[in-house]
Amino acid sequence: MALPFNILVLVCLAYVVFLFLVAFGAxxxxxxxxxxxxxLPLIYTLSLSVYCTAWTFYGAVGYAxxxxxxxxxxxxxxxxxxxxxWWILRxxxxxxxxxxxxxxxxxxxxxYGKSNGLGVLVTLLxxxxxxxxxxxxxQSVTLSFAVFAAAAPGGFExxxxxxxxxxxxxxxxxxxxxxxxxxxDANERHHGVVTAIAVEAVVKLVALMAxxxxxxxxxxxxxxxxxxxxxxxxISNWNINPGRWAGLTFLSAxxxxxxxxxxxxxxxxxxxxxQLATASWAFxxxxxxxxxxxxxxxxxxxxxxxxxxxxxxxxxxxxxxxNQQGLAMLSFLGGFSSATSMVIVASIALSTMVSNHIVMPIxxxxxxxxxxxVSGDVRHLVLTSRRLSxxxxxxxxxLYYHFSGGGAELAAIGLISFAGVAQVLPALLGGIVWxxxxxxxxxxxxxxxxxxxxxxxxxxxxxxxxxxxxQMLTNGPWGLEWLRPRALFGLAGLDPVVHAVFWxxxxxxxxxxxxxxxxxxxxxxxxxxxxxxxxxxxxxxTKGWAHGGAEAEDLLIMAQRIMGADEAQTxxxxxxxxxxxxxxxxxxxxxxxxxxxxxxxxxxxxATAHAMVGQIVGGASVSVEDLMAVADETxxxxxxxxxxxxxxxxxxxxxxRLSEVNEKLTQLSIQKDAFLSQISHELRTPMTSIRAFSExxxxxxxxxxxxxxxxxxxxxxxxxxxxxxxxxxxxxxxxNGQVQLYPQHEPLSHVLDRAVAATxxxxxxxxxxxxxxxxxxxxxxxxxxxxAQVFINLIANAAKYCEAQAPCLEIKVSQKLxxxxxxxxxxxxxxxxxxxxxxxEKFSRLSDQAAAGGAGLGLAICREIMxxxxxxxxxxxxxxxxxxxxxxxxxx
Amino acid sequence: MxxxxxxxxxxxxNYRRRRISDAARLLPFLGVILFMQPLLAAxxxxxxxxxxxxxxxxxxxxxxxxxAILSRRxxxxxxxxxxxxGYGVEDAR
Numbered sequence: 001m002a003l004p005f006n007i008l009v010l011v012c013l014a015y016v017v018f019l020f021l022v023a024f025g026a027x028x029x030x031x032x033x034x035x036x037x038x039x040l041p042l043i044y045t046l047s048l049s050v051y052c053t054a055w056t057f058y059g060a061v062g063y064a065x066x067x068x069x070x071x072x073x074x075x076x077x078x079x080x081x082x083x084x085x086w087w088i089l090r091x092x093x094x095x096x097x098x099x100x101x102x103x104x105x106x107x108x109x110x111x112y113g114k115s116n117g118l119g120v121l122v123t124l125l126x127x128x129x130x131x132x133x134x135x136x137x138x139q140s141v142t143l144s145f146a147v148f149a150a151a152a153p154g155g156f157e158x159x160x161x162x163x164x165x166x167x168x169x170x171x172x173x174x175x176x177x178x179x180x181x182x183x184x185d186a187n188e189r190h191h192g193v194v195t196a197i198a199v200e201a202v203v204k205l206v207a208l209m210a211x212x213x214x215x216x217x218x219x220x221x222x223x224x225x226x227x228x229x230x231x232x233x234x235i236s237n238w239n240i241n242p243g244r245w246a247g248l249t250f251l252s253a254x255x256x257x258x259x260x261x262x263x264x265x266x267x268x269x270x271x272x273x274x275q276l277a278t279a280s281w282a283f284x285x286x287x288x289x290x291x292x293x294x295x296x297x298x299x300x301x302x303x304x305x306x307x308x309x310x311x312x313x314x315x316x317x318x319x320x321x322x323n324q325q326g327l328a329m330l331s332f333l334g335g336f337s338s339a340t341s342m343v344i345v346a347s348i349a350l351s352t353m354v355s356n357h358i359v360m361p362i363x364x365x366x367x368x369x370x371x372x373x374v375s376g377d378v379r380h381l382v383l384t385s386r387r388l389s390x391x392x393x394x395x396x397x398x399l400y401y402h403f404s405g406g407g408a409e410l411a412a413i414g415l416i417s418f419a420g421v422a423q424v425l426p427a428l429l430g431g432i433v434w435x436x437x438x439x440x441x442x443x444x445x446x447x448x449x450x451x452x453x454x455x456x457x458x459x460x461x462x463x464x465x466x467x468x469x470x471q472m473l474t475n476g477p478w479g480l481e482w483l484r485p486r487a488l489f490g491l492a493g494l495d496p497v498v499h500a501v502f503w504x505x506x507x508x509x510x511x512x513x514x515x516x517x518x519x520x521x522x523x524x525x526x527x528x529x530x531x532x533x534x535x536x537x538x539x540x541x542t543k544g545w546a547h548g549g550a551e552a553e554d555l556l557i558m559a560q561r562i563m564g565a566d567e568a569q570t571x572x573x574x575x576x577x578x579x580x581x582x583x584x585x586x587x588x589x590x591x592x593x594x595x596x597x598x599x600x601x602x603x604x605x606x607a608t609a610h611a612m613v614g615q616i617v618g619g620a621s622v623s624v625e626d627l628m629a630v631a632d633e634t635x636x637x638x639x640x641x642x643x644x645x646x647x648x649x650x651x652x653x654x655x656x657r658l659s660e661v662n663e664k665l666t667q668l669s670i671q672k673d674a675f676l677s678q679i680s681h682e683l684r685t686p687m688t689s690i691r692a693f694s695e696x697x698x699x700x701x702x703x704x705x706x707x708x709x710x711x712x713x714x715x716x717x718x719x720x721x722x723x724x725x726x727x728x729x730x731x732x733x734x735x736n737g738q739v740q741l742y743p744q745h746e747p748l749s750h751v752l753d754r755a756v757a758a759t760x761x762x763x764x765x766x767x768x769x770x771x772x773x774x775x776x777x778x779x780x781x782x783x784x785x786x787x788a789q790v791f792i793n794l795i796a797n798a799a800k801y802c803e804a805q806a807p808c809l810e811i812k813v814s815q816k817l818x819x820x821x822x823x824x825x826x827x828x829x830x831x832x833x834x835x836x837x838x839x840x841e842k843f844s845r846l847s848d849q850a851a852a853g854g855a856g857l858g859l860a861i862c863r864e865i866m867x868x869x870x871x872x873x874x875x876x877x878x879x880x881x882x883x884x885x886x887x888x889x890x891x892x
Numbered sequence: 893m894x895x896x897x898x899x900x901x902x903x904x905x906n907y908r909r910r911r912i913s914d915a916a917r918l919l920p921f922l923g924v925i926l927f928m929q930p931l932l933a934a935x936x937x938x939x940x941x942x943x944x945x946x947x948x949x950x951x952x953x954x955x956x957x958x959x960a961i962l963s964r965r966x967x968x969x970x971x972x973x974x975x976x977x978g979y980g981v982e983d984a985r
Contacts, residue, residue: 069941069944072948076927076948079923083959084917084919084923086913086916237941238944240930242931277964280963281956281959284955288952292949295941295945
């Protein structure tokens, strides 16, 4: 009736061969570059299912049979972490990609200044925490074999369980070595393994759901029946333990982030951040489906199977009880998948950590005298050390299983293991959100938390016959009650796991924070801290290497040995061409060295890569001085650029000014030409008359009267010429600023009086002048002779040009805004708007020359004089006639 | 360079996107509150396993549905860049 054992082994082997083929095919596809479906979010999501180990596949049902609904907390924690991906996982994945992180130990070591000490610490913690867990997987596989063996009609009762475990371990080691260390992938990604894991994820989900559906609809007969079965079962009355409910949810969430195998699939194997977005809901769905039928299976098992049946194996024994061989086989394969996928990923993760943080540093320091450039293929060494590590990890697991005897204590090891690896959580979370998190803090926190965990949970878990005696457990060491391992500091009454998680996390976090606050991190650590915490701001790197003293050739030799000749040469060549050089040897700039180090870190871990590059580049990478220099450089560049900007602004201003001046000069040149032609014209006219009339005078047959007349004309023209020359001289003196002013005290009325008197004699014109004597009673202190000259000019102009029937000039005096205004407004036609702008120019005459009788220099001279006196003379538009305004600063 | 160079006002699309990411940040807290409900029932003697079983799975499915909607919208609005630049500033604090 039972399945022959041979067939079982055969199916098992066939399944393993199938997995080999899947992994092989995926690896081949990936290496051919056709790996587009490998990046599918579905594959990523399914690969996360390594969280669900045999412990959860078989153990959840047993857990439910013992403690009711509490088993679900193991899935709730990861669910919360996944739906909260925007907080932590997104950042972890980004950091993992930016820093080429190879494992959780690498992340911690890289964050805290590429400290290998921390890497070793985390590696040891992971090994201690994971080894029992691997043993647990071996145990579950052997137990499931044993179930079939017991059910078989005989023939292989003698099958040695321990030998089965050994063969399983050997098989797993083989598979892992084959696909986990095929190549020293720069990204530490294993497409083959991930794909095989995804297939196994489907198998275990299908298996568990098949058993569940069989139980609900096949055995119980429907959902209502199963509900009443639950109500009648021993677990119907759920006595919730609040501490365990909350504590285990927290613990599973923490472990989900910190378990080496989870970190491997979550961060290291992540190809694309978008995978995470899908996994954020798809993986909780997977977990939900995995736990959906756990309670029905447990209840059915408790109902129909004998009371001494192991509830951990209900998933197998129930189908066997109902003689469902196929279902039992499927269930067995599900459990087998759970166990193998966990062991494979965990041993890959652990071997990476062991090889990068323990083997490589030892090898490096052993040949530190020879340097990293000595001959020999490091890739080979790294791969060998990984393979040996995988073997060692599995051997450790097997030995643990063998010597612990596979007893019931092992079943509890799942949570104990969770609590152990969760000690990395404070350093991990603190490292990505808090720049002040320091290496010393992380180290002290890890050690303290690890010690508390070992003391309160790990060591007591071996039982009273183990390392701790019963007497010590009940009374504490040396009779010190407050040191009792399960009631530390008098905190009794708690569940041991919750108690241990509480104290270890509290002490761990506290020590981490306090020591971090007190310590002063090294420059490299602070650089790394900034890059981790602000990973979304600058995914690019800052410089870690300040001096490029390394020989490019040495670096190439080393890189070839780690990355492989082709990859290294491609990298170097690309860098050289970026720098504009031919060949394979770029300048060893800090940028290049930092990039190279990151590439190497993808293969051997940050700390080792840093150490190897350090051997070639020479000693310390970053000193405070270097940092300061970098900061100074930046500062200098900023300053320099702002200086340049200022200079440029200045240049622009100067250029603009120059062009303005140039324009003015051009205009002046034109003006000068105009002036010259004007002045020659002005001089030529009287000269022509003088020459003509003097020629007439030379002819002697002129009568006296005619002679007199011509002489008068010549005289008049000469006077005009003299006046013109006087004016020109005056203007020239004024314009050159050589004029001497003779300021004196004199009331304004006197000055006006003089001006009016001078003009009345000058032109005898019939212009009436209206004045306001009271307003004119203002004392002046200025060159009143010059001022009078201006007034004379304005009055004479009015007298000359006012065409009104009864010409009249009004002189208005007022004081406003600290200036004295003297307006000369006549009642004539005024000056047309288009001419107003030019009347103050030299030789500008609006009417014809004869009427003016001047050279057109009067207003120009007025303007120059007023300029010299500190006032102005302007045309005042909008009055009844022509209006000029003279302003003077009010005398103090 | 300490003052943030983020603009005060965002285009409608960016604004929506930020609020969706806010919702994505708050969802786990909602999950914690709902999943910790059994604690309130503790100490009141026996509790029906079947009832709580249904409760836990209903909450679970609801969270999954909301997370799926949020993550799809987040992935859709920023197809090439899952995180808006500048969010890191908040993350850092």
